Amino acid sequence: MAFLPLDKTLILLIPAIILSIYAQFAIRSSYAKWSKIRSSTGMTGAQVAKQLLRQNGINDVTVEEVGGALSDHYDSRAKKVRLSSDVYHSNSLAALGVAAHETGHAIQHAKSYAPLNIRQALFPVASIGSTWGFWIFLIGMFVSSFGFLMDIGILLFAGATAFQIVTLPVEFNASNRALAQLSSGGYLRTDEISGAKKVLNAAALTYVAAAAMSVLTLVRLLILRGDD
Secondary structure, eight states, X not given: OTXXXXXXXXXXXXXXXXXXXXXXXXXXXXXXXXXXXXXXSOOOHHHHHHHHHHHTTOOSOEEEEEOSXXXXXXXXXXXXEEEEHHHHHOOBXXXXXXXXHHHHHHHHHHTTOHHHHHHHHHHHHHXXXXXXXXXXXXXXXXXXXXXXXXXXXXXXXXXXHHHHHHHHHHHHHHHHHHHHHHHHXXXXXXXXXXXXXXXXXXXXXXXXXXXXXXXXXXHHHHHHHHXX
8 A cells, every 4th residue: 555646755665665575585585494404402493482481480371383384473462472383393493583582572571571562552553554544644635625634644654653663672672582592591502593593683674674664655655745
């Protein structure tokens, strides 16, 4: 939806589009490479996630398997670390990195990590803004009697953009926690950490790309509003 209407401001989105394409390529190629290299401990992603939870005194979060590729996530409402089948059952460097990252989110939740709390607070308006903000803006842009909807659309989309921005420290922090605990806990040797780190860095790039697209789209809306 961020590509309508067709006008000169579209050029603003080109850097974010290129970054998004590269980020998707990076995460898939990095995951494919490091998912073929097994960890020396032989522990699976599920085993590492469960042990990290116990190690951090978190007893009310469970680990479960979900379908899909790269569908791993932490559900703060259900208090579940959900790992894709490839991560849940695998003992690869990629699997351990991803499992520890998602467990990092559970640790953030348990410790009331401020950026995570802010992101959760922003989620309702971000959900509406990302789905409807742009379309509400377009209605106001093309129907003169509803011009005020342009401002409402911008405000809603700004909420979605704020959500994308605050997601960055949440994701980077979860990766840092993951790598630190994989190393200090002996789950990965020093020479194995780099593989897990490359996977997590590639994953982080997808969030950077999403934030860049959101910010540039918001700038585009403001420019279109000013030209109206």
